[in-house]
Structure formats: structure tokens, C-alpha cells
Amino acid sequence: MNSEPLADCVHCGFCLPTCPTYVVSGQETESPRGRIYLMDLAARGEISVDEAFGGHIDSCLGCLACVPACPSGVRYDKLIESVRPQVEREVPRGFADRLFRRLIFALFPYPNRLRLAALAGLLYTRSGLRTLLHRLGVVERLPSRLRALEALLPPVGLQALFSSVPEMTPGRGEVRLRVGLLAGCANRVFFGDVNAATVRVLAAEGCDVYVPRDNQCCGALSSHAGHEEDGAERAKATIEMFERYRLDVVVANVAGCGSALKEYGDILSGSPDFAERAKAFSAKVRDITELLAELPARTARAPLDLRVAYHDACHLANAQGVRSQPREVLRSIPGLSVHDIAEAELCCGSAGIYNLVQPDTAEELGRRKAENLQATGPDVVATANAGCLLQIRRFLDEGITVVHPVQLLDASIRGVALFATADLNAKTRERR
Amino acid sequence: MTGDVRAEFVAALGADAVLADPVELRAYECDGLTGFRVVPALVLLPRTAAAVADAVRICARERIPFVARGAGTGLSGGALPVANGVVISLQRLRSIIEVDPVNRRAVVEPGVTNLDISRAAAPHGLYFAPDPSSQQVCTIGGNIAENSGGAHCLKYGFTVHHVLSADVVLPDGTTAVLGADSPHLGGYDLLGAFIGSEGTLGIATRITVKLLPKPAAVRTLVADFPSVEQAGDAVTSIIAAGIVPAAAEMMDAVAIEAVQAALDAGYSRDTAAALIVELDGPQAEVDIQFAEVRQLCQNHGTTNIRVAGDEHERALVWKGRKAAFAAVGRISPDYIVQDGVVPRTLLATALTRIGELAAAAGLRVSNVFHAGDGNLHPLVLYSEAAGELERAEELSRAIAELCVDLGGSLSGEHGIGTDKACSMPRQFSEDDLATMALLRAAYDTDGICNPGKVLPTPRLCGEKPGVHRPHPLEAAGLIERT
Numbered sequence: 001m002n003s004e005p006l007a008d009c010v011h012c013g014f015c016l017p018t019c020p021t022y023v024v025s026g027q028e029t030e031s032p033r034g035r036i037y038l039m040d041l042a043a044r045g046e047i048s049v050d051e052a053f054g055g056h057i058d059s060c061l062g063c064l065a066c067v068p069a070c071p072s073g074v075r076y077d078k079l080i081e082s083v084r085p086q087v088e089r090e091v092p093r094g095f096a097d098r099l100f101r102r103l104i105f106a107l108f109p110y111p112n113r114l115r116l117a118a119l120a121g122l123l124y125t126r127s128g129l130r131t132l133l134h135r136l137g138v139v140e141r142l143p144s145r146l147r148a149l150e151a152l153l154p155p156v157g158l159q160a161l162f163s164s165v166p167e168m169t170p171g172r173g174e175v176r177l178r179v180g181l182l183a184g185c186a187n188r189v190f191f192g193d194v195n196a197a198t199v200r201v202l203a204a205e206g207c208d209v210y211v212p213r214d215n216q217c218c219g220a221l222s223s224h225a226g227h228e229e230d231g232a233e234r235a236k237a238t239i240e241m242f243e244r245y246r247l248d249v250v251v252a253n254v255a256g257c258g259s260a261l262k263e264y265g266d267i268l269s270g271s272p273d274f275a276e277r278a279k280a281f282s283a284k285v286r287d288i289t290e291l292l293a294e295l296p297a298r299t300a301r302a303p304l305d306l307r308v309a310y311h312d313a314c315h316l317a318n319a320q321g322v323r324s325q326p327r328e329v330l331r332s333i334p335g336l337s338v339h340d341i342a343e344a345e346l347c348c349g350s351a352g353i354y355n356l357v358q359p360d361t362a363e364e365l366g367r368r369k370a371e372n373l374q375a376t377g378p379d380v381v382a383t384a385n386a387g388c389l390l391q392i393r394r395f396l397d398e399g400i401t402v403v404h405p406v407q408l409l410d411a412s413i414r415g416v417a418l419f420a421t422a423d424l425n426a427k428t429r430e431r432r
Numbered sequence: 433m434t435g436d437v438r439a440e441f442v443a444a445l446g447a448d449a450v451l452a453d454p455v456e457l458r459a460y461e462c463d464g465l466t467g468f469r470v471v472p473a474l475v476l477l478p479r480t481a482a483a484v485a486d487a488v489r490i491c492a493r494e495r496i497p498f499v500a501r502g503a504g505t506g507l508s509g510g511a512l513p514v515a516n517g518v519v520i521s522l523q524r525l526r527s528i529i530e531v532d533p534v535n536r537r538a539v540v541e542p543g544v545t546n547l548d549i550s551r552a553a554a555p556h557g558l559y560f561a562p563d564p565s566s567q568q569v570c571t572i573g574g575n576i577a578e579n580s581g582g583a584h585c586l587k588y589g590f591t592v593h594h595v596l597s598a599d600v601v602l603p604d605g606t607t608a609v610l611g612a613d614s615p616h617l618g619g620y621d622l623l624g625a626f627i628g629s630e631g632t633l634g635i636a637t638r639i640t641v642k643l644l645p646k647p648a649a650v651r652t653l654v655a656d657f658p659s660v661e662q663a664g665d666a667v668t669s670i671i672a673a674g675i676v677p678a679a680a681e682m683m684d685a686v687a688i689e690a691v692q693a694a695l696d697a698g699y700s701r702d703t704a705a706a707l708i709v710e711l712d713g714p715q716a717e718v719d720i721q722f723a724e725v726r727q728l729c730q731n732h733g734t735t736n737i738r739v740a741g742d743e744h745e746r747a748l749v750w751k752g753r754k755a756a757f758a759a760v761g762r763i764s765p766d767y768i769v770q771d772g773v774v775p776r777t778l779l780a781t782a783l784t785r786i787g788e789l790a791a792a793a794g795l796r797v798s799n800v801f802h803a804g805d806g807n808l809h810p811l812v813l814y815s816e817a818a819g820e821l822e823r824a825e826e827l828s829r830a831i832a833e834l835c836v837d838l839g840g841s842l843s844g845e846h847g848i849g850t851d852k853a854c855s856m857p858r859q860f861s862e863d864d865l866a867t868m869a870l871l872r873a874a875y876d877t878d879g880i881c882n883p884g885k886v887l888p889t890p891r892l893c894g895e896k897p898g899v900h901r902p903h904p905l906e907a908a909g910l911i912e913r914t
Contacts, residue, residue, distance in 0.1 A: 007817075010761035011466050013505045013569045017545060026477055026523030026543065027451070028504065034459040041458055052455040071694050072761030 006040040008074045009033065015066035015076070020347045020365050021059050029056045032066035032076050039083050054091035057083055059361065061354050062224050063314035063347035068321075077319065084226025097357075100145055104353050105227070109217030109234075114189045118161055121153045148359035152390050154190045163192040165199045169209040176206040176295065180247040182238075182261065185217045187254045187386045194386070197410035198253045198288055204299050204413050205292070210245045220260035223267060224352050235264045236274055239281045250281070253288040253406060255316035255385035256352060261285040262320060287316060288406050289384055293325035302415035303335030304408060309378035310338050311369065311392065313385035314347050326384055326405050333412040339376040343368070348383075350391035362391070370395035380418070382408060433473045433516060437494055441476060441518075444486040449524075451475040460519050463504040463511040464566075467768070467825065468850050472499070472513035479524045481541075481599065481607075481637035487520055488635065489605030497880045500635045502543065502574030505566045507769045508849025510578060510630045510885055517880075520635065522573045528552045529638070535613075536643045537596060542573025542636050546580075549641060558643035561588040564845070565754040576636050579628030581845035583679040583753065584710075586804035588644070590845070592627040599638035600626060603881035613640065625871065630847050631882040633875040647712035650678070651722045652740040652749055655729040656703035660684055660799065663705040664779035666732035667803040670709065671776065673728065675721050680804030681708040686763070687756050687800045687811070694759035697752025698745070700736060707734075707803065708753060710746075756800045757811065764796070764813035766821070768828045771846035772835030776806040782838055786810055786831055793827040795820065807844030808835065833858050848886045856888050 015032040016022050022031035029038065035056055041047045057080070066076050093101070107113055124130050133139050139150055165183070179202055183195055195211070202209045219234030238261070242250055252258030262285045268278035286294070308330055316322045330338045349355055349365030373381050374397060381392060382405045393402045403418070411418045441450050451457060452474055461469040473496075478484045491498045497517035504511055513519050525541035528548065532538065533556035538549055546567040549560040563582035564570055570580070576598065581590045588594075597611035611623035626633050657663040660682065667680050683691065683706050688699045699706050709725050711718045726737060740746035760767050774782040783799060786808075790797040796813040810831050814824035832842050832852060836859045842852050856865060869887055873879075883889075 007765055008761060010758055010767070011462070011464055012758040012761075013464065013503055013566065014755075014758055016503055016569050026521065026526070027456075028459040028475075028521075029451075029456045033504075037459050038455065047455050047458060050455065052453045056456075071755035071758035073694060074761075 005075055005079060006036060006043060008072055009036045009040075010072050011037070012071065014071055015069050018065040018069040018345050020061055020063060020065070020349070021361060023346060024361055024364050030059060032070075032074075035060060036074065036076065036079060039079060042083075049086060049090045051091055054087040057087045059358060061314070061347050061349070061351035063351055064318035065314060065345045065347065067318055069345075081223070081226070085228050088226045101357065104356055105221065105225075108221060108353070109185050111185045111188050114186060115161060118154075118156060118189055122156070122158060122161070125153065125155070144359040145356060148356055148362065151394055152355065154390055154393075156190050160192045161189065163196070164188070165192075165195050165211050167211055167213055169199050169203045169211075171203050171206045171208045173206050173298065175208050177208070177248045178246065179207040179209050179291070180242050180245055180250045181209055181211045182218060182250065182252045182254075182257055183211050183215045184252075184254050184257055184386065185215075187257070188215070191386050191389065191404070194253055194404045194407060197404070197407045198251070201292070201406055201410050201413060202251070202288075205295055206298055207295075210247065212241050212245070214241060216241075218257050218260050219267075220256045221352055223260055223263070224256070231260075232267055232271070235260075235267050235278065236271075239264060239274065239277055242281065243277070247284065249291060250285045251288050251291055252285065253384065253404060254387075255287065255313035255320070255322075256387060258285060258287045259315040259319035287320060287322050287325070287384065289316075289326040289329045290320075290322050292406075292409070293328045297332060299413045301333050301409075301412040304333050304412050304418060305335045306337075306379045306408070306418070307377060308336055308338050308380045308382050308408065309341055309373045309376045310405075311341065311348065311373060311381060311383040311388060312344055313383050313388045314351065316384050317345075326382075329409060330382065330405055333408060336408065336412075339378060341372045341376055343372050346372075348388050348391050350385070350387035352387060355387075355391055366391050366395040370397075374400065380408070433494075433496065437490065437496070438474065440490055441474065441487065444490065445476060445478050445483050449477045449479065449483070451477070460501070460504075460513060460521075463501070463506045463509060465507050465509040465512075465768075465849070465851060467821065468509040468512050470513045470515050472519045473516050474518045476518055476520045477524050478520065478522075481525065481601070484520065484522070484525070484635055484637050485601045485605055485607055487518070488601050488603065491518060491880060492603060492605045492878070495878050495880055497883050499882050500573070500577070500631045502571040502577070503545070503566075503569050505570045506574060506578060506847065506849065507771065508578075508630075508843070508847040508851040510847050510849035510882070511574075512850045512885070514883060517883075522571065522635070522637075525573075525637065531556065531558075531643075533558060533643075536645070537613075537640055538643055539638065539640050540572055541638060542576075543571050545569060545571050546575055549643075553643045556643075557646050559646055560641055561594055561644050562591045565757065567754075572639055572641065573636055576627050576639065577629065577631045578845065578847040581802070581807070583681055583750070583802060585845070586680060586802065587676050587678045587712075592624060594642045595623065595627060596640040596642060598623060598626065598636040598640070600634040600636050602634045603876040603878070607637075608634075611640075628847075629872075630849060630886050632872055632886055634881065647678075649715040649718040650710065650712040650746065651718050652708065652710040652746045653722070653726065653729075654699065654738045654740075654749060655707045655709065655734040656700050656736040657705045657707060657732070657734055658703070660705040660783050661780040662733050663707045664776075664783070664803060666707060666729050666734070667779070668776055669728045669732065670725055671804065673724060675711070675724060677709050677725070677804055678712040679708065679710040680802070681753055682706065682799070682801050682803040683708075683753065683756060684799045686796065686798035686813075687760065690759040690763045690798070691752040691756050693762045694755055695752060697748050698738065699752060700738075703735065708749060753800075757809070760798060760811050760813065765815045765817065766824075767798075767814065768812040768824055769846070770808070770810045770812060770828045770831050771843050772808050772810075772832045772840060773844040774806045774808060774835050774838045774840035776804070778838050778840075779803065779806060782808060782834065782840075785834055785838075789827060789830050789834065793823055795824055795827055797827070797831075802844070805844070806840065829855060850885055853884070853886060853888045856886070
């Protein structure tokens, strides 16, 4: 890897308190400063890229909380993304680890496969098998990764599983923008309601909304896990897909996907065919809350009498620098109060596939996040990322609903009670 | 170290609390002063005070040197490991045990960060006064070891003034409580000796600190000056007028450039020096003195005064100042943060002489300092890749010794550590040093507790090992070695 950016680190340690794995373990090697130090030693050939090294790179959530915290301007995001492929290449993984990772990458980026898996999950839950296995203590004896997979199964209904939004929804009144929405892969399967709410809100605010049907995974999972080539191929396909619609803006309502779309310009900077197109594409990408904060509101908003605890998704706050916009959007709803939480910069442990491959650390972080959220006494927890929604729901007390901010805005614009249609609050309790 | 001893550490602390992998050990080879590196034999991460004592007991029995480590932000190499020794990291002792607003104190474990104490006290309108620039990272255990100060120690004093008591593990593995809840004890001040001992007298495992009520009013201004000398004179006149600012801080043009590049804290880029003055206290007093400070700055030729309009702007001024060291990383590949004190009235002289030394060495020096108490932080900028390390270290040492020559001291708050041990004879007589060594030996008979720090040793300084010379008190038969 390139050792130049490594030299920017002056070892001051300002990143330490923002790093979730350091906060949990207290271990230098589990901190950005420690990881950069090891990367530097590896780049100089003083240490080998072995299992111990790889373990500390794998354990990084990639939440990037250390990036805004760094006074020296170290681009840890670039460093970790450039060392991950090296670990993938040079550190042999055990059979079970390889198999589990292959399963994840063969499942999550493919909505149809995921839908089948979700259907199996639905049968598993509804048939009473899940309750039975929990009662028998079988689930408790599963390896922690499988247990995490089981616990994260979202309580999605049959109808929601096969719902989809139209390819084109015309904007109401005079049309202000042509907006493309990335339906996502896991998002489309598990959070169809979030997509539906996004489309309704955009249309109500005078945007023509295009949702390409042939949407594949945008490559976020691959790029953030060190699978460079796969990430680049998926980026190209996504760019081509959206180019067909001649859009003013491309919107993401999943923070992880949005941050990947914004990185396309960097990811493809070396590709002769795509460098310019990728740059132009990335410049059009907005998170849904970013766009809504930019557009002067046209719609009337009915009051929602709710206390909302807002959780900053790492890939929104740290990777995209979007912090104030979601709060502004929420505060535009009369009657609703937004509450910031303690340790806001600490990741909830979701982090892409992290809660599946590093379940123990993820669980500790999830519990900590839930405690901090609950301390504000909220009716609702809002966060703008599918992974966080799944992760946080797993650890919250009964009676607190977890939603995407756009769902609250949608309810307010339509003047309906929250979740008149959504089954998001149909939380299954038996698995906890 | 034998496998048996390692197994004993594992048995006492648990397997996940003992790091022995060569790759992992490398991450502990230095603290915030990266020029000094030694790989330890083991790193221990105990979770409880009892486990710390267990670990030290094993070290004492086996005569294994140990070095306590907090967040590793120290700038004098105080947590530099010892080869074949162990590092005892206190980063898993992070509980805030109690905040007692009635008695205005908090009980914390050593791994709690300085800022987290203030955060925990904030709901009660209280805070912990010492505020080193690294306060969001550095821990109270390290603050005690180094007797840390910070921007506001001009008015509020150092860590030693804000600690009531500490449970400590002594170098033989026994435990003791130093100090008490009552601030007025008779006898020798053992807690006072412990605070600032740079980890050479033992390890604090439970600390009771004082909390102060937040001042009713705080006002902050940044005054630009066409020269550092004029800014220095302004500070002298403010203090001479009988005003004790909560803080009086200065940054020169190089530091301002770095800070602005890092986070745009609103400092003027086209000025030679920026002076931050903060006043706090009752509203009426602050208002009157604030007007005086403005007038005094004008008398000394300020070109622009920016007053922080609200809490947000004030926080930004401080965020910029506190990030200054690290921000210099943006304009120089490497740098050494020096820490020395000169009499306040000699600030201008010291800065001129530092400029001359830098020019002679062919290196750039940036000055960030606590102007109110003459505590300088010259930053020596260099490039290790360009082979400038040795020259930079020499320049840095020359600056510290210049401070002593001007009647000041080697260190204002970063400690002596490894970095300045060899300069100690410059400031202290042989008798002074021998007395300090006796005190240290009273706690650490075997010399296993952070050896090589603070006091010069032949190994460290390239001196010739000499014959033991008895202390005058020993020679007079008044004291004896045990």
C-alpha cells in the first residue's frame, strides 16, 4: 500500500475515544492510532501481514468516527480501504470463516435470493419453530455468528416482502427535479416501507421519482469489505443504470449505499471509460434527508406528538458529513421533539456485515447504543440506515419503535398516524 | 521472561488481558513521543484494581520492570516501555464510581478521560478544572503521573491542586491510600510527592478528585498582534494590572496556519501572533476586567480583537487552540513538542533566542504557549525521512536548556520522562538529584517501577558509570540506606 498518507499520523491519540473497538477493548491495537501504526510497520516490512495483523484490521467497523476527530487530517477511510484487500489476499482464512463470508456475499447483494431466505425466515418464525428452538435452548448453543444472523431476522410481513414501488412516480404540482432512487438490495426486501415512504415524500414535494427495476447491489458491501474488483464492477453497472434516466439528483435512503455512491468518483478514478462519468455521477448523489433539507418545503405538515431519539448512522455522519439535515427534516414536523443521545459518535455495531462476522463486539456496541437511546425516554428512535435499523431494534426495549426519518415525514405529510400501514413496529420479542 | 511467569500473569489476569504477540507488542513501543521506541516483553490489560496489584506483585517477586500506561498521549516518553519488561495498561479501568455534588467531588478509576469527569459532573453544574489540550483523550491516571496542567491552570492550578486522595499500588505490590477526603492533613504530603512522579512511585487505581462549580460568566477574546513580543508584553501588563485571567494563550503565525488548515477556528491568517484571553467569575467582575483587557491589548498595538459572541464561538476558539499540536501534522511530516517555562517577563527574549537557535539549526519552530505563566511549547518541525531527526532533537534539547538558563524550568507540564532525563543536571544540583533518588528508592527499592525515567542514568545519557557518592545527609550520618 501507499505509505505516504500513513506518515500524516502524528500519534496524538485524538481518535481513541471515538473508536468503538477501542472503547470496548481498551487495546491500542484495536484503535485507529494502533492500526495505522501497524499498517505503517507492515508497509516498511517490519512486521508481516499475518493473522494477528489481519485480525485487527478485520475488527475495524469502518465507522470512520476517527476521520472527523483527527486534527492532522489523516484519511483513515482511505487507509483502511486500501489495506483490506491486502489482508484478503495475504491472510488465509479458516474454512468456516470463508464459508460464512461467501454465504453473506452470495446472499445480501441479491434481492431474489434474499427474499427467498426471508421467506424461509418468515416460515421459521410463524410456524412456531423459532419459539420452540428458543425454548429448547438450541439457539443459545449456536455459534455466535449464526446466532447473530438468527437474531437479526427482521419481522417483515409477507405482503411487505413482495411489495415494490413503481418505476416512475410523477411529482405533484409543478415538477422541480427528476430524482432517481436507489431501491437497494437488502433495503428493498426488508424495508419496502421506507422506499414507499421516500417515493411518496419526494412526489409530494414536487419531484418525479424514478426507481430502476434492474437495480443490483451498488457495491457498498464489497468495497467496504476489501473486495475491490467486485465493488468497481458494481459501481459501473449502477452508473449505467441511472444514466438512462437523465436525472438531476440520485437519492439514497440507506447511509451505507449513499456513501458508496458518493465514492464512485474515487473508486473508478483509474478507469478510462468511467473516470469522468463516475465523478459526474457522484456529484449528483444526495442522502434523502440532504435533499429534503435543501428543497424548500411545499407540503403542509400535520403534528406528530412524539419524542424522537435520533441516531447518527456512521456512514451518514462520518462518511458523508450529514448531521444537521436529518435533524432539520425531523424538526420541520410540528409537535415532534428531536433528542440527541450520549456517545452519539459511537457506532451501533451494525457496520455493513460487521454484526454478522464480529458478533460479540457488535452485540456489546448494540446494547450500549440501546441504553444511550433509551436514556432520552423516546417514543421513537429514528436513524437513516437499514443496517442500524436492524441492529438497534434487536436491543431496544419493547414499546420503542425504530424508523427511518423519512417515514415520520411521510406520516406527517399524509396526516396519518405513524405506522397506519407499516408493520415495522410488529417487533418480535421471542428472540431476545 | 520465562513461560512460567507469563502463565502466571494469564492465570491472575485472564488470557484476554495478556498480549504477547510480537505484532501486537509493537503497537505499544512508544507513547505520544514517537522518537523513542522500545518493544516490551508483555502488555497487561487488567480490569480491576486488584488485578493491577496482582500483576505488580508478580513483577516485584520476579524483579520484572513495569511501566504503567494510560492513553499513551504523553509527550516526554514517560510511558516508554522497558525491554524485557511489561507494560501495564490502565485502559480497562474506566468506571466513574461516584459523582458527589454535595461534597463536590468524584471518585473515578484511572482510565477515565479528563473530559469524561467534567461530562459526568456537568448535570450538577460542576467540572474538573485541569484541562490539558488532550483532555478528550488523556486519562486521569496519566494526569496524576504528569501533574498535568492545561490552558486554565494559570488561574486554577495543576492536577495536584484538584486531587483529594488516591488508592495506589506500590512497586512491591502492596496497596496504600494516599491523601484523604479532608484537604488539610498533617505530616508529609505523600500524595503531593506521588502526583507528578511520572509513574515511578506506583500506580493509582482509584482517585478522588475535587469538582468546581462552573463560573457564572465566561468571556473570551482573541487579539491579533503584529509581533509575538508585543503580545507577550500585553500579557505581562494584564497580569501586572492585577487581573488573573482564566487563561492567556498565544499562537504564532505557523501554528495559526496549521489550525486554520485543520478546522477553520476563525483565527486571522495574516497576523504574527494571536493572543487568547479568557476571563471567568461573577458577571460584574468579568465585565469590568474584560474592558480593561481590551484596553491593555490596544495599548500594546493589537490590530484586531475578536470577541467570542456565544458558547459555540468560544468552544471553536478553544477547539482550534487545543488541536494546535496535532494540526501541525498538516504542515510538517514530523515535529517535536517541547515544553519549558521561562519567567513571564522574559517571554520576548526567549522567543528571540529560540528563533536564533532554529535558524542556526536550519529548522522551523512554531510557538504555541500558555503565555500567562510563561509555559512555552515550541514545536520543532522536521522530516525524519529527510534525516533531520537528530538535528531536531538537538534543537529541542537546546531550547529546553535555554529555558533553564533564563531562570525557568525544563518542563511546565509534560514531564521529564525519557526525553529530558539527561537535562536534569542542568536544572538540579547533584545533591538535589541524589535526594530525589533517595525518595524514589524509598518506594521502589529494586528500581523496577518505570526505570530510566525522570532521573538521569548512565545508560541513558552516555555518562561514565561512577563510584557511588553518598548524599551529604548520609555522609553526615543523619540518614542511611536500607
